[in-house]
Amino acid sequence: MFSIRKSRAAAAVGLGISAAIVLAGCSGGGAEPATTYDPDEKVTLNFAFWGNDVRAALYDEAFAAFNEEYPNITVNSSFLGFPEFWEKRQTEAAGGGLPDVMQFDYSYLRQYSENGLLLDLDPYLGNIIDTDPLSENILGIGVVGDVTTGIPTSTNAWGLYTNPKLLEQVGVEGYEGGGSWDDYADWMETVTDAGAAQGIYGGTDWTGRIQNFELQLRAEGSYLFSEDAEPGFDKDRLAEFWEQGDDVRDGVTIPQQRLEEIYPLSGFDAAQTTSELTWDNFGAGYLGNLGESFTELGLVEPPVTVEGAKDLYQKPSMLHTISAKTDHPEAAATLVNFLVNSPEVGAIFGTNRGLPASETQLEGADLQGIDAQINDYEASIEDRLGDAPPVPIIGAGTLEEKFRQIGQELGFGTLTVDEAVDQFFNEMDVVLNQ
Template sequence: MFSKKRALAGIAIATGAALALAGCAGGDAPDTAPTFDPNEKVTLDLAFWGNDVRAELYNEAIAAFNEEYPNITVNTSFLGFPEFWEKRQTEAAGGNLPDVMQFDYSYLRQYSQNNLLLDLDPYLGNIIETDPLPENILGIGVVGDVTYGIATSTNAWGLFTNPDLLEQAGVDEFAGDWQDYTDWAGEITDALGGATWGGTDYTGRIQNFEIQLRSEGSYLFSEEGEPGFDEQRLTEFWESGADFRDGIGAPQQRLEEVLPKSGFDAGITASELTWDNFGAGYLANLGIDEIGLVAPPVTKEGAKDLYLKPSMLHTISAKTEHPEAAATLVNFLVNSPKSGEIFGTNRGLPASETALEGADLDPLSQQVRDYEASIADRLGDAPPVPIVGYGTLEEKFRQLGTELGFGTITVEDAVTQFFAEMDVVLNQ
């Protein structure tokens, strides 16, 4: 049975009064260890974010699940990441969240604090197997000494590259610092004649800012919720993307045209900085046989700027009518060797030993595993659990990056707006 560590501090999204009002609808955990009757006919709703590739993997996983549990009908639905959370907020306000949800680390505390998620502790060690999961992995889903989520996998920040476009441009694989990355991307853009670009403005992603801060011995936010940067540092970061916005990177309007794909996903950029579990979707959408995955630009040599994070978790609604069946589904999706075989590293490297053993790692999955081994000297301790409201700030950062790309806002105004939003979130 899992003996929980002290919960890591702070996390989630500021979704306002809607979630707070919904919070009174929490569910009580059973007094005795629950068991599941496999003959009971039940229907569960399962929601996740992703694309058509991930949706097909979930369909395969549910079909395998139904071979073991034919009496549990699972209805699935998926959306892009921002739309997924918009819908969850609406459902939370109405008290009708899906039974089982793929869940992001950044949103866990807000939903759990508002009693919207089921306490999973009574299911650990019986319905939900814990032996295959290291204690630090189990601790990821703990808030206030209660387990609300089970991590499926881990991943790391990396740089994906398109080898076909690099070959066309006559450019070698990337290695170097942030200025080297700008120069490298510019060389690709020049070589490819303006219809394809070297990358996109990396300053639109808060994670790139975070790894620079970590290289400098700082952080985005401390465990107490204090920012590790000031207006000047954020100004410097956003100004460093000016060359990308001035022609090296794909124009923002062109990026809008290919949504919901990214520029890299659509084949119009040769690189993208993102989490390393995006590779399977990229290969499928690009229709190529191989993809590059290398370390992101270096800010300071020898710094422990990178880290492993939970790529996602699974949670259960506190109002589910079938908690035992829902826990059975979560256990399958996290621990089953069949689930590991189906998903590979689409959700990140499986956190469960049994799921990882079941995964017949294809070349891309092995590439991800090798990549994470290759950055071992840059891997430091994971940052504190994201502060309450982190999801809101991450999305605000992205939106301001888009406006900078369109040229509809100055860096000075973007910094002012972000700090104003941060002041509201941190002091609510």
């Protein structure tokens, strides 16, 4: 359930951070960038990331490897939990003192980029930062307003997890992937009917996740929000999406009350549902929560809205960025290149930061079990992968959280679909016009 906690944190921090960033934005820029690094120059870089002691130890190991190659660059690192990380960046942005290099979340890239707080990395691409191991789609993820301000370290894609052990327990074959949304609903109903005596359900109402709405919009040639923050849907289309849940909320998917009782676990990692639509890098977390008796998961493509559509895309698990005010842009770019492309870093981190986006780093990672399965899955959906959408609009985290909350209320039956649509559009009006 990391994504729910994370979106709540983004909602809490996201709106408050904008004013502070705007105040600092006009002072961004920095020196005219060079494209070579002087190996004899002794410099110190400050690096900040969110995570825990495990990730900190991995970064320490990576920095030790970096120093073997670049002994004159000293890296001082610090880390915090996700919400605290962004609260500190807010304070630093207002004071003009962001760290030289930062682990960065996609949902904040536009805010910081548009206010001149992040270094333009284009002059370093192809020289200090090796772009050959990175696809054009991956590089495009870090572009805001035609300027590259972030380099993805890792990717994930939307997928459908299933639980083979529970399915065997209720005597139903696993969902094969693809098919229509009706096909998926029918399969869930079969599972729920078979598992009724054991309290096992086919899945969760997919209309509670904004990502499933985006998937359908992309299949139709539209989008959630354009580069200019224009919505790619109207009230009727959103109502149509939420009405899809009417047929599954009553007796097919796990009841909303049950989900509240088992939170912070989801129905899937509480072993009460046999499927879950989510980002593919959730697999290891699911297995950890399910416990040792569950040794494998299924991972297949989600239902298809329009055959042949490029509705899926690779999303960055995280990116690396550089402060526009760094005194050492060349050295900072050298560090970013190492953290993104080094096979040695791939071997150190594995998939701790997600599936490595760089081919050279991926080659260095020893992928086994669920990590290898995720890698195979992303290769299998290549024909469905389209261009990533524009970098999330300012306030995207707030809207995602509102969508989730409305989904809960629809699950409880405390809102009609029309009321839900009005609520979301009212919230969207506030966010887009703040």
